[in-house]
Amino acid sequence: MFKGVLLGFMAFAAFAISDAFVKSLRGSLPAYEAVFFGAALGLTALPFIRQPGDRWREVVLARRPGLWLVRAAASAVGSIAAVVAFTALPMAEAFALIFLLPIFVTILSVLVLKEYVGWRRWSAVVAGFVGVLVVLRxxxxxxxxxxxxxxVCGLAGAVSMIALRLSGPHEKRLALYGAGMIGSMLFSGVLMLAEFHWPSLAQWGLLAGYGLLAALASVLLMLATQKAPANHVAPTQYSQMLWAVLLGYVLFDDRLDWPMAIGIAIILGAGLFTFVREEQVTQWWKRMRML
Structure with missing residues (x-):
């Protein structure tokens, strides 16, 4: 179990550093272009995710193709929104708002899945939005x-998670990962038809760090969920905030004032409480992280 939790921390460290790479582009490339190349490089994880007996065509073939398309679109929108957020905001502030994801999952669970939500989880939802008001002021x-x-990134991630629940627990991991990567490439590729900027050598280096580290993180997360229960691995996601504060301070001279720090703490606490309380959310982690 310890190895699984450690791998979870390593995975989210890699995700955070990947985000720092794309932030280092400082908007010099359109967000959709960064996402396209990042997703293309993310496909390098497929040989490690593919299980014995899986066929390569299953990357785009799912048992419920409609929900595959929903996850693909949500992943594309969420990835582009994340790049915009990291470009425009301090890393910690961007992460705090993205971490509204479990709060959005709770709301969508009621609206879409007609699930019962008790007062404790509704209290966490209210607390999360109070935290947003404190951060945004x-x-x-x-x-x-x-x-x-x-x-928008947090909401897109929640839509992807709800679609994954509806698709059932027997979807191939290859299809789950493929929806995120292929969807992002297709959506971004269409946008690139209107305007394309060939990256410079320095930009290629930053794009490589962005895509390859995200691929590495996905593989590490897969290994983590094989070695430890999902409800032990899922909370390690919140270690990204520590990396965001550190990387933001060291690399981008980000500064957090006290109201923002308090708001971030409220959002993280509400989100973590929701993850712990919601058993069905943690089932998603047994398959694959989809942002």
């Missing part, structure tokens, strides 16, 4: 596209 600070993008 509307009327007291300028809000921009980055804040909207971060919230």
């Amino acid at each position: 509307p009327g007291f600070r300028a809000l921009g596209i980055g804040h909207l993008a971060a919230i």
Whole structure:
């Protein structure tokens, strides 16, 4: 179990560093272009995710293709929104808003799946949105596209998770991972038809770090869920916030004021409580991280 939890921490460290690479582009490439190349490089994880007996065509063939398409679209939208958020906001602030994902899952579980949600989880939802108000402080600070993008990213991740629940527990891991990568490539590729900027050598290096580290993180997370229960691995996601604060301070001179730090703590606490309380959420981690 210890090895699984350790691998979880390593996976989310790799995810956070991957995000730092794409933030280092500083908007010099369109977000959809960064996502396209990042997803293309992310396909390098497929040989490690593929299990004996899996066929390569199962990357795009799912038992419920409609839900595969929903996850593919949600992944594409979420990935582009994440790049916009990391470009425009301090890393910790972007992560805090993206971590509304489990709160959105709770709401969608009621609206879409008609699940019963008790007062404790509703309290966590309210607390999460209170934390958002503390972070954003509307009327007291300028809000921009980055804040909207971060919230959209969290919502897209929640839609992907709900679609995964509906598709059932027997979907091949190859199809689950393929939906995220292929969907992001197709959606971004269409946008690239309108405008394309050939990356410079330095930009290629940053894109490589972004895509390859995300692929490595996905493989590490898969290994983690094989060696430890999902409900032990899932909370390690919140270690990304520590990496966000550290990387933001060291690499991008990000600074957090006290109200923002308090709001972030409220959002993280509400999200972590939701993950712990919601057994069905943790089942998703047994398959694959889909943001």
